Amino acid sequence: MSEAPVDPAQASGAAPPAEGEGFAQSKKGAKKAEAKAKKEAEKARKAAEREAAAAAQKAASGGNEDLAKDNYGDILPSTKVAADKVQLKNLGDEHIGKTVKLRAWIQNARMQGAKMAFVELREERNWTIQGVVSASAEGTPVSKQMVKWIGALRLESFVLVEATVQKPLEPVKSCRVSNYEFHLTKTYLISPGPEVLPLGLNAANRAIASFEDEDPSQAAAAPTEAVENLSLAESAAAPSASLSTHLNNPAMHKRAPVQQAIADVRMTVRKLFSEYLESKNFVQFEAPCLIGAASEGGANVFSLPYFEKQAFLAQSPQFYKQIEIAGGRKRVYCIGPVFRAENSNTPRHMTEFTGLDLEMEIEENYHEVIDMIEGVMLYIFRGLEQRCKEQIELIRAIYPSDDFLLPEPGKEVRLTFAEGQKLLREEGPEEFRNVSDDEDMSTPQEKALGALVRKKYNTDFYVLDKFPEGARPFYTIEDPENPKVTNAYDFFMRGQEILSGGQRIHRPDLLEARIRKKGIDPASPGIREYVDVFRSAGVPPHGGGGIGLDRVVAWYLNLPSVHLTSYYPRTPKRLSP
Numbered sequence: 001m002s003e004a005p006v007d008p009a010q011a012s013g014a015a016p017p018a019e020g021e022g023f024a025q026s027k028k029g030a031k032k033a034e035a036k037a038k039k040e041a042e043k044a045r046k047a048a049e050r051e052a053a054a055a056a057q058k059a060a061s062g063g064n065e066d067l068a069k070d071n072y073g074d075i076l077p078s079t080k081v082a083a084d085k086v087q088l089k090n091l092g093d094e095h096i097g098k099t100v101k102l103r104a105w106i107q108n109a110r111m112q113g114a115k116m117a118f119v120e121l122r123e124e125r126n127w128t129i130q131g132v133v134s135a136s137a138e139g140t141p142v143s144k145q146m147v148k149w150i151g152a153l154r155l156e157s158f159v160l161v162e163a164t165v166q167k168p169l170e171p172v173k174s175c176r177v178s179n180y181e182f183h184l185t186k187t188y189l190i191s192p193g194p195e196v197l198p199l200g201l202n203a204a205n206r207a208i209a210s211f212e213d214e215d216p217s218q219a220a221a222a223p224t225e226a227v228e229n230l231s232l233a234e235s236a237a238a239p240s241a242s243l244s245t246h247l248n249n250p251a252m253h254k255r256a257p258v259q260q261a262i263a264d265v266r267m268t269v270r271k272l273f274s275e276y277l278e279s280k281n282f283v284q285f286e287a288p289c290l291i292g293a294a295s296e297g298g299a300n301v302f303s304l305p306y307f308e309k310q311a312f313l314a315q316s317p318q319f320y321k322q323i324e325i326a327g328g329r330k331r332v333y334c335i336g337p338v339f340r341a342e343n344s345n346t347p348r349h350m351t352e353f354t355g356l357d358l359e360m361e362i363e364e365n366y367h368e369v370i371d372m373i374e375g376v377m378l379y380i381f382r383g384l385e386q387r388c389k390e391q392i393e394l395i396r397a398i399y400p401s402d403d404f405l406l407p408e409p410g411k412e413v414r415l416t417f418a419e420g421q422k423l424l425r426e427e428g429p430e431e432f433r434n435v436s437d438d439e440d441m442s443t444p445q446e447k448a449l450g451a452l453v454r455k456k457y458n459t460d461f462y463v464l465d466k467f468p469e470g471a472r473p474f475y476t477i478e479d480p481e482n483p484k485v486t487n488a489y490d491f492f493m494r495g496q497e498i499l500s501g502g503q504r505i506h507r508p509d510l511l512e513a514r515i516r517k518k519g520i521d522p523a524s525p526g527i528r529e530y531v532d533v534f535r536s537a538g539v540p541p542h543g544g545g546g547i548g549l550d551r552v553v554a555w556y557l558n559l560p561s562v563h564l565t566s567y568y569p570r571t572p573k574r575l576s577p
Contacts, residue, residue, distance in 0.1 A: 066139070066143050066145045066146070067138070067139040067140040067143055068139060068140050068141055068142055068143035068145070068146045069143075069145075071140075071141050071142070071146060071185065071186045071187070072146045072149055072150065072186065072187045072188065073149070073188065073189065074188070074189050075160060075188040075189060075190050079160075079188055081101045081160060081162045081186060081188075083099045083100050083101040083162050084098070084099075084100055084101070085100070085101055085102070086100040086101070086102060086165075087123065087127075088102070088123045088127040088128070088129055088176075088177050089127055091129070091165065091177055091180050095165040095180070096165050096166065096167060096180070097164065097165065097166070098164070098165055099162060099163070099164050099185070100162070100163060100164075100165060100182075101160065101161065101162050101163075102121065102123060102160075102161055102163070102182070103123070103158065103159070103160050103190070104121035104122055104123045104158070104159060104161070105121070105122045105123075105156055105157065105158055105159075105255075106119055106120070106121065106153045106154070106155055106156065106157045106158075106159060106193065107119075107120040107121065107122040107128055107155070107156075107201065108120040108155070108174075109150065109151055109152070109153050109155070110151065111147075111148070111151040114144060114147075114148070115134060115135040115144055115147055116132070116133065116134045116135070116147060117132075117133050117147050117148075117150050117151035118130060118131065118132055118133075119131040119133070119150060119151075119153070119184075120174065120175060121159075121161065121182065124260075125257045125260050125261070126176050126257035126394065127176055127177065128174075128175040128176050128177065129172075129175050129176075129177040129180065129181060129182055130168065130172040130174070130175050130181045130182070131161065131163060131181065131182040131183075131184050132181055132182065132183050132184065133146070133147050133150050133151075133183075133184040133187070134147065134183075135147045141185045141186070142184070142185065146187075149187075150184065150187050153187075153189065153192075153193075154192055154193035154194065154195065155193050155197055155200070155201070156193035156194075156197060156201065156252070156255070157189060157190075157191065157192045157193040158189075158190045158191040159187055159188060159189055159190060160186075160187070160188045160190055161182065161184055161186060161187045161188075162184070162185050162186035162187075163182035163183055163184045163185060163186075164182070164183045164185065165180055165181075165182065165183075166180070166181055166182075166183050167179065167180065167181075168180070168181045197252065198245075198248075198249050198252070199241055199245055199246065199249035199252040199253065200252070201252060201255060201256060203239055203240060203241045204241070204246065204249075204252045204253055204255065204256035204259070205256040205257055205258050205398065206239075206240045206241075206398065207240060207398050207399055208240065208241065208242065208243050208246060208560070208561075208564070209239075209240035209241060209242055210242040210243065210244075211242075211243045211347055211560065211561050211563070212242065212243070212244070243561070243563060243564075247569070247574065247576075247577070248577075250568075250577045257394060258394060258395055258398045258399075259564075261388075261390075261391035261392075261394045261395050262391075262395060262553065262557070262559075262564060262565055263567065264388060264391045265384060265388050265391055265392065265395070265553055265556075265557065266549065266550075266553045266565055268383065268384060268387050268388050269356075269380055269384070269549060269552055269553060270335060270356070270549065272376075272379055272380045272383040272384070272387075273333075273335070273356050273376060273380060273547075274333070274335070275379075275383075276375065276376045276379040276380070277331070277333045277358060277376060280331065280372065280375075281330070281331055282331040282332060282333045282358060282360070283329055283331065283332050283333075284332070284333055284334060284335075285320075285324055285329075285332050285333075285334050286334060286336065287314065287317030287320040287321070287334050287336055287357075288314065288320070289313055289314050289336070289337060289339070290306070290311050290312075290313070290314070291311065291312050291313075291314050291526070292309070292311060292312070292525070292526065293312065293524075293525040293526025293527075293529070294312050294315070294526055300315065300340055300341045300342045301313065301315055301339070301341050302339050302341045302351075313339035314338065314339060315338065315339060315340060316338060316355070316357075316546060317334050317336065317338070317355065317357050317546075318357075318475070318546070319530050319533075320334075321334065321357055321358070321359035321544055322359060322475075322504060322533070322539075322542065323533055324359065325359055325360075325361065325539065325540065325542045326533050326534070326536075326537060326539045330360065330361045331358070331359070331360040331361070332358065332359050332360075333356070333357060333358040333359075334355075334357050335354065335355070335356055335357075335549075336354070336355060336357075337352055337353070337354060337355070338352070338353055338354070338355040338546075339351065339352050340352075340353075342572075343572045344572070345571060345572055345573065347560060347561035347562060347563065348443070348496070348551070348562060349562075349571070350550065350562060350563065350566060350569055350570055350571055351570045351571060351572060352570040353548055353549070353550045353551075353562070353566070354548075354549040354550060354566075355546050355547065355548065355549065356546070356547040356548075356549050356552075357544065357545070357546045357547070358372070358373070358376075358544050358545065359542055359543070359544035360372060360542060360543065360544060361540045361541065361542050362503060362540070362541040362542055362543055366477075366487045366502070366503035366541075366543045369501065369503070369543040369544060369545070370414070370463060370465070370489055373491065373499065373501065373545050373547075374412055374463065374491075377461065377491060377499075377547075378406065378412075378461075380552070381404060381406055381461065381556065382406070384556065392557070395557055395559075396557075399557065399558070399559055399560070401557060401558030402558070404460050404461075404493075404494070404556050404558075405454065405458055405459050405460045405461075406459060406460070406461060407457065407458075407459040407461065407462075411457075412461075412462075412463070413453060413457045413459055413461075413462035413463065414462070414463045414464075414465055415453075415462065415463070415464055415465070416464070416465050416466040416485075417437065417441075417464050417465065417466050417467050417468060417485070418437045418466065418485075420441075420449050420464050421435045421436070421437050421441075423449065423452055423453075423456075424445060424448060424449055424452070427452055427456075428448045428449070428452060429448055431444075432444075432445055432448055437468065438468050438470065438484065439468065439470070439471070440467070440468065440470070440471035443496075446492065446495050446496060446497060447495040447496065448495070449492075449495060450462075450492060450494055450495015450496065451495060453492075453495070454494075454495075460493060460494045460495075461491075461492070461493055462491075462492055463489055463490070463491055463492070464489060464490045464492065465488075465489045466479065466482075466485040466486070466487075466488070466489075467485065467486055467488045467489070467490065467502075468484060468485055468486070469483065469484055469485060469486055472486045472488045472502060473518075474511075474514050474515045474517075474518040474520060475504050475505055475511065475514075475530075476488045476502045476503070476504065476505070477502070477503045477504065477505045477510075478514070486502060486503075487502055487503040487543070488500070488501065488502030488503070489501055489502060489545075491545070491547075493551070493552065493555035493556060494555045494558060496551065496555050497551075498547060498548055498551045498552050498555060499545045499546065499547045499548070500545060500546060501543065501544055501545025501546065502543055502545075503541065503542070503543040504542055504543055504544075506534065506539045506540065506541050506542060507534065507539075508531055508534040508535045511531055511534055512531055515527060515531070548562075549565075550562040550565045550566050553565040
């Protein structure tokens, strides 16, 4: 009998699987695989979320990737800002919500935490606005790196910004534009400020502490202490600086709103002077500064080599005004530099100043000239009240002064020199009780008389006429009725002289005689050529005057020194900048 075949499983001792057991095991495995897959997917999802959050945090909090990197930094030739340009003085409600661009200086910058910064932007003069920059969660258009960079900008850096105009929660008192603010979206550095400002804007905009104009070579060292980030509204906390420090740092000196206001007043005086005279048929001309002989025969003249000759800087355009009259002009004026080599180190003097000069024919009496000069001065004063009100208010906030008193129309004050001296003797300080009618006034006399005139006549502007013969130059005509005095006058502001003038001698014989009387040789260089003008043709009677522009501005504003009114003052101790 043959044997039955043996099952391998049985042969190995393994029990045969129960019915349906193989199907049950595959179902369980599938469930396990499904659970594992779900767990892995959830794990991957959370990891992706963590990565996304980390990336966002990294972009917004200073990571290597800066999504706003194109919206700030040093300006490049390719940098373009397409927004409309705006001037701060023209901002209005119509700009709210609009994107604009502005070029301005960083007047102040400070961080507010890690994600926000405030800056004060100054466009010109004292036109300032607050800028706000805040990092956005997504890192664009403003990132945390951008905020940190803007907050660290140096004072007086020049920047280009793009911003949205918004209303602040409350007026920004530290800025002139207080009802609007800029929300910055782009900021580009055009020119950086220094690490330490040798003269901060706050100090530059305060009243000068000292007018001792020492040798610039000894005073040029800049301060080394840091400058605090103060707005102009807080400038009272900043230290004052000396005039020398101001002039040794001309850029910051000139950025001060008070200095720009003074400059505005100065240029307005020039314009008003020209306007009035041209309305009276005056013609402008140009006088030379280089001349071949000392004008007026004085010793206070600057000389310089001129090829193989010696030349001089003109002390006055006087002779040239008279040549213009001799040449057929009836009324002329000129504006230009005047040089005086006087070693006078006072707040009233400079070695170079700007003269406002005029000359005109006289038909009946030299008081026609006084009338004309009086008219132009009153036109200037009243014009300043109208055109420079804002600037004058700003200046008086730094250099306090009373209003400049003007006489009522038709009640202009004109005193003879003798009447002025009489007033001093009778009502002035004790030291002037014996002043003479034959000697020129000293500066203290002039100031004392100015105080008396203000009290008695309620004006800061007046005229002294009929100066003594010995106090006037050789070309001034003597009073035909009293040769001890001349047809000459001075104009005063706040008791200080701003103009000297008079009737000129127009006949050569009388001119030569008076030149000799003054102890001058009529044949000396410069004098001979001057007299020859009157010999060459008949010249009509004429007169005029020379006004010191710097003094007009200084005394009108009652500033402590004429040096503040000059763009670049020149004194015996200063030839720079």
